[in-house]
Amino acid sequence: MHLSWLIAENFKNSEKLDLKFVNKFNCFTGKNGAGKTNILDAIYYLACGKSWFNAQDSQLIHNGENYFSILGSFNKDGKEDEIRAVQMQGRRKVIKRNDVAYERLIDHYGNYPVVMIAPGDLELVYGISEDRRRWMDSIICAVEKDYMLALIKYEKLLQQRNAQLKKMALENTKNKKLVEVYNEMLEPVVQLIHQQRVAFAKEFLPYFQKYYSLISNRTETPEVEYQSQLNDAAYEDLLQRNFEQDFATQRTNVGTHKDDLEFKIQGQALKKFGSQGQQKTFLFALKLGQYSFMLARKGTPPILLLDDVCERLDDERLAQLMELLTQEEFGQIFITDTSKERLKKLLPKNGDKKFYHVQNGMVKEEK
Amino acid sequence: MEFPSKVLEDAVNQYAKLPGVGKRTALRLVLHLLKQDEPQLQELAASTLRLKSHLKFCKECFNISDDVICEICADAGRDETILCVVEDLRDVMAIENTNYFNGRYHVLGGLVSPLDGIGPDDLEVESLIQRIENGKVKELIFAISPTMEGDTTSFYISKRVKEFPVVISTIARGISIGSELEYADEVTLGRSLADRIPFKI
Ligand SMILES: [Zn+2]
Numbered sequence: 001m002h003l004s005w006l007i008a009e010n011f012k013n014s015e016k017l018d019l020k021f022v023n024k025f026n027c028f029t030g031k032n033g034a035g036k037t038n039i040l041d042a043i044y045y046l047a048c049g050k051s052w053f054n055a056q057d058s059q060l061i062h063n064g065e066n067y068f069s070i071l072g073s074f075n076k077d078g079k080e081d082e083i084r085a086v087q088m089q090g091r092r093k094v095i096k097r098n099d100v101a102y103e104r105l106i107d108h109y110g111n112y113p114v115v116m117i118a119p120g121d122l123e124l125v126y127g128i129s130e131d132r133r134r135w136m137d138s139i140i141c142a143v144e145k146d147y148m149l150a151l152i153k154y155e156k157l158l159q160q161r162n163a164q165l166k167k168m169a170l171e172n173t174k175n176k177k178l179v180e181v182y183n184e185m186l187e188p189v190v191q192l193i194h195q196q197r198v199a200f201a202k203e204f205l206p207y208f209q210k211y212y213s214l215i216s217n218r219t220e221t222p223e224v225e226y227q228s229q230l231n232d233a234a235y236e237d238l239l240q241r242n243f244e245q246d247f248a249t250q251r252t253n254v255g256t257h258k259d260d261l262e263f264k265i266q267g268q269a270l271k272k273f274g275s276q277g278q279q280k281t282f283l284f285a286l287k288l289g290q291y292s293f294m295l296a297r298k299g300t301p302p303i304l305l306l307d308d309v310c311e312r313l314d315d316e317r318l319a320q321l322m323e324l325l326t327q328e329e330f331g332q333i334f335i336t337d338t339s340k341e342r343l344k345k346l347l348p349k350n351g352d353k354k355f356y357h358v359q360n361g362m363v364k365e366e367k
Numbered sequence: 368m369e370f371p372s373k374v375l376e377d378a379v380n381q382y383a384k385l386p387g388v389g390k391r392t393a394l395r396l397v398l399h400l401l402k403q404d405e406p407q408l409q410e411l412a413a414s415t416l417r418l419k420s421h422l423k424f425c426k427e428c429f430n431i432s433d434d435v436i437c438e439i440c441a442d443a444g445r446d447e448t449i450l451c452v453v454e455d456l457r458d459v460m461a462i463e464n465t466n467y468f469n470g471r472y473h474v475l476g477g478l479v480s481p482l483d484g485i486g487p488d489d490l491e492v493e494s495l496i497q498r499i500e501n502g503k504v505k506e507l508i509f510a511i512s513p514t515m516e517g518d519t520t521s522f523y524i525s526k527r528v529k530e531f532p533v534v535i536s537t538i539a540r541g542i543s544i545g546s547e548l549e550y551a552d553e554v555t556l557g558r559s560l561a562d563r564i565p566f567k568i
Contacts, residue, residue: 156515163481178479178487181523185515 001112001300002332003043004080006072010062011045012038014361022354025333025347029340030358036336039363040116040305043334046072046083047114047303049095049105057087074112076300083112106149110142113294113302117287117309124286125271125279129260136261139290140200143297150192157186158252165250174247183239186255193256194230201226201261207296208289215288215320216281222270224286225262229254280313284321292329301331310337310346322346368394427498429474429491431456439463439471446470448505451560452495452524454478454517458510465557470508473498478516479523487523495524499531508563509537525566535566 008017013035028036044052051060061068066089074081087093094101095108102108123131141148161182168174205224212222229238238254239246245253263270263282270282294302304325310318325333326348337343340355347353355366368390370376375397382393400408424430425437432438439445439459449470453459454477462468475490498504507528511517525535538559 153515160481160515160519164486167481167484167486177526178481178519178523181519181526185519185522 001074001076001303003046003303004073004075006042006046006070008042008068008070010065010068011042011070012060012062012068012361014038014042014363015062017042017363019356019363019365021332021334022352023332024352025335025354027340027343027347027353027355028334028336028358028363029338029343029355032338034358035361035363036358037118037307038361039358040118040307040334040336042070043072043303044114044116044305046070046085047074047112049085049093049108052116052118052305053120057093058089061087061089076112081112083108106145106152109148110145110298113142113298113300114305115287115291115294115302116305116307117284118305118307119312121283121287124283125263125274129258132261133257133259136197136200139204139293140196142294144196146192147196150189150196154186154189154193154256157182157189158255158257161186162251165246165252168247169250176243179243179246183236187235190230190235190256194228194259197226197228197256197259198231204289204293207292208285211288211292211324212281212285214324215284215317216278217320220266222282222285223262223264223267225264226259227262228256228259230256277314277317281317284313284317288324295329301329304330304333306333306335308336308338310339310342318346326351428472429476429494430459430472444469447503449508450495450498450504450506451508451510453510454512454520461556462510462560465553465560467557467560470506473507475520478511478514479520480516487520487527490520492524492527496527499528499533504533506534506536508560509535509566510560511537521566536563537566538563 002023003021005020006017007019008014011017017039019039028039030036041052045060051057067087069084069086071082071084074083082098084096084099085093086095093105095105096102097108097111124135137147137151141151161179164178164182168179201224208224209222213219235255242254263274265274265278265282268274270279274282291302291304309321313321324330335343336358340357343355357364357366368379370379378397378400379390379393382388382396383390385393388396400411403411421433423432423435425432425440426435427440428437430437430439434441446469450473451462451468451470452473452475453462454475456474459472459474462472473491473495475492475495477485477490479485479487479490499507507524509521509524511521521537528535538556
């Protein structure tokens with residue numbers, strides 16, 4: 001799959017973008033703050049129906065304007081799909097595919113797989129468990145529609161259950177009948193989420209390990225371990241055992257919202273014992289593993305967005321990464337960098353590539 | 368929104384509290400009212416007040432009524448062994464329109480949603496249990512919207528009445544009910560009542 005062209009209006013700091021792309025390397029160079037990342041985010045938005053930066057849609061509108069729109073065409077197996085995303089100030093966003101609006105926005109997500117590698121990835125190592133869950137969910141949601149629906153339902157049920165726990169404290173009652181209703185409604189939803197996460201962790205691991213060894217050239221074994229209270233206890237029992245605590249804290253203390261992914265090298269925690277080099281390699285392997293996983297499940301190469309990667313890898317690893325990316329497995333790639341010369345040196349001499357210069361939110365194609 | 372008059376602003380704010388009415392719409396309504404003559408406005412105010420002072424809730428089914436017992440509950444020709452459990456008056460009106468149902472109703476007055484501060488005790492659930500305890504009710508039909516709040520409510524009630532010998536059924540899924548019940552076409556709604564299925568979680 002590849003993105004053939006994109007036209008955006010009033011998206012973040014760009015008044016207007018009008019770009020045609022090549023099928024392999026599309027390179028955006030320019031100073032920091034010129035708006036390079038915004039172009040990647042516009043592509044991400046078109047593919048996923050939301051910003052990569054978990055930003056509110058209204059905040060993505062260019063200063064002083066009252067809407068933004070992104071229009072582009074994805075080519076999937078030779079067929080062009082025109083996608084249009086429009087956000088008007090104070091309105092609900094609309095996403096259309098070939099001029100037909102999606103009834104539910106979630107039906108768009110996952111149709112046009114995309115993987116972003118960006119400086120913010122460090123949060124996967126240093127951030128809270130929610131950052132890792134959100135990453136894992138973003139991948140599973142792209143390949144399993146039921147999973148996305150289950151996550152939405154889980155979130156709603158959990159909010160209701162927590163509200164009920166608060167209400168009970170307020171009214172000073174321990175009448176559990178309604179909480180038990182929520183427990184029973186949660187049960188099948190939690191099972192589905194847990195099973196899907198177990199399956200993902202198992203299927204994902206070999207892809208990840210392959211890239212770790214390719215980038216690092218080392219034999220050490222990295223691991224991604226799925227941690228869940230449900231791994232070794234039944235949900236029903238967990239809820240029973242924790243009711244007093246739930247009642248005291250007025251929120252639900254067990255469930256898949258407490259899950260995490262643990263990153264290890266040779267059995268040691270990456271965050272604590274990994275060197276900076278190991279951590280960077282780990283992160284790139286996670287993202288490239290995500291790429292391969294999605295390629296295998298979707299049957300089409302995802303679009304790869306690389307934001308500022310050259311700054312974050314040493315020369316040797318960078319060369320290794322670029323070597324990897326030229327291989328057939330990888331399709332269309334978008335790269336940003338501050339230095340055009342550096343990118344030119346890194347990319348293969350011959351081959352499908354295009355350079356764009358970015359300045360103050362304006363993009364110029366270079367001949 | 369900046370207003371040139373405090374009186375205008377107060378009125379707009381009051382109308383903007385109504386469901387589905389934003390500030391812009393509220394302003395449009397208020398400007399429209401400004402053009403009306405005084406007796407018309409007085410009747411509007413009076414009829415609004417009468418909602419609170421004159422309307423009653425039927426002591427049996429809790430439907431809105433002008434009397435202590437509503438017309439449906441007072442009608443000896445209607446089957447008192449079958450109760451159709453609904454969220455509010457709109458559902459009763461929609462089902463009555465089908466001319467299919469000859470049982471009686473129980474109007475909950477909302478759906479369970481702790482997030483909105485609504486628990487079972489804030490609804491007519493205890494009164495429903497009491498009606499069942501009195502022994503005449505043999506079947507409950509849930510005609511409740513298939514939302515999470517609707518499901519929670521049905522599920523909760525089904526747990527509460529488990530100990531009684533009542534059959535619980537639900538109108539067929541897939542048809543829009545609840546607040547949309549009033550728009551459901553009469554034939555479809557009537558058929559879904561006829562083809563009701565046993566309630567399962
Ligand atoms: Zn009545």
